[in-house]
Amino acid sequence: MTHARLKGVFAPIDIDREGTLRSIERLTAATTAVSSAEYLARPREFGRGSLGDWTIIGQRFSHLPKWQQRILEAASRPGVSRALHAGRLLAAAVLLAPTPSKLRAFADGYLALSAAALYPRSTYGSDGSDQVGFQTSSATFVARVIPTQQVQDGAIWYVALQSALAYAVSGWVKVFGRSWRTGTAVPGVMRTHAYGNKRLWEFFKDRPRVALMSAHAMLAFEGLFPLVFLAKGRLTKPFLLAAAGFHTAIAGSMGLGRFLTAFGSMLPAIAYATNDRPKSKLVPAMALTTIAAALVGGAAGGLMRSSRVRRGHHGDHRITCSSGNSLRYQRRRSSRRGAPVLVLEHGMASTPEHFAWIIEHLPADTEVITYWRAGYGPSENISGGYGIDDSGEDLADLVESLPADVGPIFLGGHSLGGLVARHAAQVTDRPIAGVIYLDSSHPGQLSLSDGQRRGADGLSTAFTAVPSSLRVGLGWLLPRPAWVRSLPEHAQGRALDQYRDFRLWLAGSREWATARRRFSRKRGSALAAMTVPALVVTAELTLRGDPAQDRLHADLAGSHRDQATRVVIRGADHDSILTRREHAEAASEAIVTFMSEAAA
Known part of the structure; x- marks a missing residue:
């Protein structure tokens, strides 16, 4: 029996x-x-x-x-x-x-x-x-x-493969999340307002081993779901029963009742695709062939893309820093002698092309320098240092390499680049006329901002998973982001190449690992005082999304001893303050006004 x-x-x-x-x-x-x-x-x-x-x-x-x-x-x-x-x-x-x-x-x-x-x-x-x-x-x-039999079987196979893909991708993405590997994700979800359950949170909170086993069971079920197509249907019932139980538990604990019938609607296709009835297998054969071709083509495309990124742009300059790092930079010269020089520092996992609209709206007699930090684009990181201080030292070397007769030097940076520019201004031997913070990071943002802390785990997961995927040629799967489409046409192709290149994400992940430790420290004192004038530009939607940002940017401004100007760009968010034309134009106007006043 x-x-x-x-x-x-x-x-x-x-x-x-x-x-x-x-x-x-x-x-x-x-x-x-x-x-x-x-x-x-x-x-x-x-x-x-x-x-x-x-x-x-x-x-x-x-x-x-x-x-x-x-x-x-x-x-x-x-x-x-x-x-x-x-x-x-x-x-x-x-x-x-x-x-x-x-x-x-x-x-x-x-x-x-x-x-x-x-x-x-x-x-x-x-x-x-x-x-x-x-x-x-x-x-x-x-x-x-x-x-027809072929078309109907193809449609059913499509649903079955979509189902397996949905589970597998969800499972493998979770593997890269530390909270799922350690078991803290389950009680973490149960304590949220939107999807939480107080009783379950209390249950898992007091039983970490049960939470760990639950998390690992979910990872195994989702990540191994494609195995259902093996063993001639003998694994179908166990996997489908596990799926039904999984979604029933989610419906009961998280209130996502529609997930039970929605994902359940795909399970009959799994049952049909794995049983003994005669059926057309054209779709799975085409899918395997397409996947193989995509992997080969993606790998070849990735190599070509990486080669273009490493070559840089025509007319680039090169400098070897005291750290041993090699930086590539672009310099828009001015015909006016003694014209101000603005050096722009890009953000984490970002590109110099982000400043295309800013540069376009700056006066022609302003000299502008953009460059790739060590590890990004054609710049090489030999030292292995990816901290704010490391990058600030490199930037100081770049500034000190400029001719002695250039005009007043301003350092500007977006996001993490704002802190790099700040550190360079503190350590360089050249006089700095002003520092410009463009929706900048703050050294204490993870200890002082709940919003920043909530987003930190998601950012860590992305930086863990994406570089590995891009290394094997899956960059073409990254859709063209909205910020790329918003850039001037001449900058879009170069920006997209870098965005889909694993080096950008690898450099970003290393910078984030270092910055996260620094940002998480409990800060008991104010930022070091600076005598250099500053412009603190903030995106309006940054303030709306996280009220603590006003305090953080006020702290940046206050560290410049009453020599700081604050400007809010209406309607802008953290990216569009650079990449959307009208927002970048408003930011450029603030920069021009600040540089004129500071130089005077």
Whole structure:
């Protein structure tokens, strides 16, 4: 009896093609019905001034062509959104009922199209269940419209592979997070306001071994999920039971009830793909071939990209620092003798191209120098030092290499670069006319700012995972970020090459490891006083997102002994203060005014 039960547990699940499609459709319909009912029941969450306010969200899509913006704007009007959600409820009812295939095809298509139209409208409130629903609706729509064996099997295989990929990626990303490896992630999630559960938090808090076992079990289940395709279906039931239990636990503890039906809608595809029924295997064969080709092509593309980054730009200058590091820099000269010199220091995991708009809006008679810190781009880090002091010493060497007859020298830096510029001003033998902080970091930000502390773990995880992925040629998977699209056209290609090159992320990870230790120290005294004038430029959205930033930037200004000017750039965030034209222009105007007054 026991042997027979075990044999049943490890036997394939016998489900046919039509049963699989209907199971996917019904579970997707259940998810859709709940999602749309929630939207219709809570209209205030999408009204003026809310996180769902289209006048705010719509700004994120300003880079799209005008015709696409008009479509999204039309779909995001309150009345249109309500009508689309009402239609989704009706389509869900069609799929839950025993309706014919042609009607189901229409319902599937409507769910897919309406999901695409509504997704930007709900960008702050959307989650994995909405994304899964779009994938499954699109697949079943294709299967219904072209009801051949090959196409339907291909659609089911698509859903099955998406499911395995979703679990595997989630699991392996968690592996890079220290909190998951040590088991502190589970009680950490349970103590949050949005997804927490007080009873479970108290349970895991007092039982660290149980929390560790729970975290490791989750990592094993998610990371090893693709093994379900092996062993001819004998692993299907154990993995699907684990998935069902996993999502049931999440639904009960975190209140994410839609995850149960959303991710559950993909599991019938796993059952069909791994059973003994005859089926087309064209899609998995194509997927394996595509993956192999992508890896080979990605590796070749990565080598070419890295070569371009290491070559630098035409007309670059080179300096060898006292540390042994080799710096490459660009110098925009001025025809006016004695013109002021502005040396700009980029941020962590950033590029000199970030300053393209700033430089474009500076007067032509201002000499500007940008460069790559040691370890970035074509600059070489021989010393192995990635701390703020190390980089500040290198910058001091660069400044001291400038001709003696140049005009007043100003040092400016964005984010972490602000502290590098500050340290260089303290240690260089050349007189510095002023220091410019562009939404700068602060040495005590992790001990003084709750917002900065909350973001620190996520940043550490990214810096752990991304360099390894880019080393094996996966840089092409990084989408072109919005800040690249916002730069002047001549700077976009160079910036994107660096962003997708592992050296930028590796240098950033090493800088962050050093900076995080320094930023986390309890600071019992004020910053060292400086007699150099300063300009502290702050992005308005930085202050809104973290009120402690006002105190931190006031501390930077105060350390310059009443010789500091503070400016807030309206509407700018930490990146757009450089990369968005109008924000960079406002920052440039503040810089020009400050340099004129300080030089005078």
